[in-house]
Amino acid sequence: MTPEEEQEFKRRRKSRNLVLGLVLLGMVVLFYAITIVRIGAQ
Amino acid sequence: MNTAPTAAETLEQEALVATPVPARMPAEWRDFFALTKPKVMRLVVFTALCGLLAAPGSIHPVIGFTAILCITLAAGGAGALNMWWEADIDAKMKRTQGRPLPQGKVQPTDARDFGLLLSGMSVMVMGLAVHWLAAGFLAFSIFFYVVIYTMWLKPRTPQNIVIGGAAGAFPPLIGWIAVTGEITWMPVLLFAIIFMWTPPHFWALALWAKPDYAAANLPMMPNVAGETSTRRQSLAYSVLLLPLSVTPWLIGGTGAIYGISALVLSSIFLALTVPVGLRSSVEGDKMKPEKKLFAFSILYLFVLFGALVVDRMVLA
Structure with a gap:
C-alpha cells in the first residue's frame, strides 16, 4: 500500500468510525427518551 | 529422504510472509447510505408520516418519531438486501451501474449484513417502543419486498411490480397502525x-x-x-x-x-x-x-x- 493509499484508508476508517459513533450516540438518546415516555405513560 | 527446504524455497517462503496482503479499501459511510436507496426512502417516509398524522387519535411525539424512524430503517434495510441480491443485474443496467455493489465499493456480504441489521433492528424497536401489530406489518413488508418481490417475482413474471407494489404500499398503513393499534x-x-x-x-x-x-x-x-x-x-x-x-x-x-x-x-x-x-x-x-x-x-x-x-x- 502506497503512503497515499494508506492515508486514504485511514481517512475512510476515521469517517466511518465518526458516523458510527454519532449513530450510537443518537440511539442512546432515543432509547433514553423512549424509556422516559414509556415510564411516564404508566 | 531429505525434507529440508532448499535455499530458494526458504527465500520464497520468507517473501510470502514478508509481503503484506493488500488491504481492501474500506467502504465509505456514504456507500452504505447509498445502499438504503435514499430517493425511494423519501416517498416511503413521507407516506408513512402522512399515515401517522392522518390517523385518528394521538401519539407521543417521541413514539411517533420512533415509528417513522423504524419504517425508514426498514425501508433502508430492505433496499440494501435488494441491492445485495440484484448486484449482478444492477451491473448490466445503465440506471443502476453506479450503485455501490456493481462499482465494487461495498462487499456483497457487508451489504447483506447491513441490510439484515437494519431490518432486524427496525422491527425490534418498532415492537418494543411503538406497537407489536405495527412491528408485525413492518416485518411482513420487508419479507414481501425482499423475498416475494426481489427474489421470487421480479425475475419470473411481468406482473412483478403489480404484486411487488404492495411492499411500497405498506408505509402509510404501518404509520396509521402505529397510532391506532388496529386496522x-x-x-x-x-x-x-x-x-x-x-x-x-x-x-x-x-x-x-x-x-x-x-x-x-x-x-x-x-x-x-x-x-x-x-x-x-x-x-x-x-x-x-x-x-x-x-x-x-x-x-x-x-x-x-x-x-x-x-x-x-x-x-x-x-x-x-x-x-x-x-x-x-x-x-x-x-x-x-x-x-x-x-x-x-x-x-x-x-x-x-x-x-x-x-x-x-x-x-x-
Missing part, C-alpha cells in the same frame, strides 16, 4: 391507492427503460407482453385509481379538502395516462408523454397524501 378501512384504502398507483407509475419508467431491462433479462411488462398491452393496462389502472382515491371521502373517512384534491389530482393523472395508453412509440422516440407521466406520478402521491394530512388537521 380499519381507512389505512386499507391508503394501501390500495398506492397499490393501484404503482403499475402506471412504474410502467411509465419501464416503457422508456425497456432496452435496459432487456439487457438485464428481467421480464418487465413492456418486454414480455409488449408496449401496447403495457400501455392499455396502465390506462386501466389509472381509470380504477380515480374512484378509489376519492373513496376515503365518500365513506366519510376524510373531508372535502382531501376529496376535491383527490378528484383533481387523479383526473390529471388519468389525463396524462390517456396519451401514454393510446399511443405507440416510434424509432428514436423521446418518450416525452411517459416521462411526463412518471414525473407527475411522484408529485401526485406527495400532494395527495399532503392533502390527507391538511384535511385531518383542519377537521381536528
Whole structure:
C-alpha cells in the first residue's frame, strides 16, 4: 500500500468510525427518551 | 529422504510472509447510505408520516418519531438486501451501474449484513417502543419486498411490480397502525391507492427503460407482453385509481379538502395516462408523454397524501 493509499484508508476508517459513533450516540438518546415516555405513560 | 527446504524455497517462503496482503479499501459511510436507496426512502417516509398524522387519535411525539424512524430503517434495510441480491443485474443496467455493489465499493456480504441489521433492528424497536401489530406489518413488508418481490417475482413474471407494489404500499398503513393499534378501512384504502398507483407509475419508467431491462433479462411488462398491452393496462389502472382515491371521502373517512384534491389530482393523472395508453412509440422516440407521466406520478402521491394530512388537521 502506497503512503497515499494508506492515508486514504485511514481517512475512510476515521469517517466511518465518526458516523458510527454519532449513530450510537443518537440511539442512546432515543432509547433514553423512549424509556422516559414509556415510564411516564404508566 | 531429505525434507529440508532448499535455499530458494526458504527465500520464497520468507517473501510470502514478508509481503503484506493488500488491504481492501474500506467502504465509505456514504456507500452504505447509498445502499438504503435514499430517493425511494423519501416517498416511503413521507407516506408513512402522512399515515401517522392522518390517523385518528394521538401519539407521543417521541413514539411517533420512533415509528417513522423504524419504517425508514426498514425501508433502508430492505433496499440494501435488494441491492445485495440484484448486484449482478444492477451491473448490466445503465440506471443502476453506479450503485455501490456493481462499482465494487461495498462487499456483497457487508451489504447483506447491513441490510439484515437494519431490518432486524427496525422491527425490534418498532415492537418494543411503538406497537407489536405495527412491528408485525413492518416485518411482513420487508419479507414481501425482499423475498416475494426481489427474489421470487421480479425475475419470473411481468406482473412483478403489480404484486411487488404492495411492499411500497405498506408505509402509510404501518404509520396509521402505529397510532391506532388496529386496522380499519381507512389505512386499507391508503394501501390500495398506492397499490393501484404503482403499475402506471412504474410502467411509465419501464416503457422508456425497456432496452435496459432487456439487457438485464428481467421480464418487465413492456418486454414480455409488449408496449401496447403495457400501455392499455396502465390506462386501466389509472381509470380504477380515480374512484378509489376519492373513496376515503365518500365513506366519510376524510373531508372535502382531501376529496376535491383527490378528484383533481387523479383526473390529471388519468389525463396524462390517456396519451401514454393510446399511443405507440416510434424509432428514436423521446418518450416525452411517459416521462411526463412518471414525473407527475411522484408529485401526485406527495400532494395527495399532503392533502390527507391538511384535511385531518383542519377537521381536528
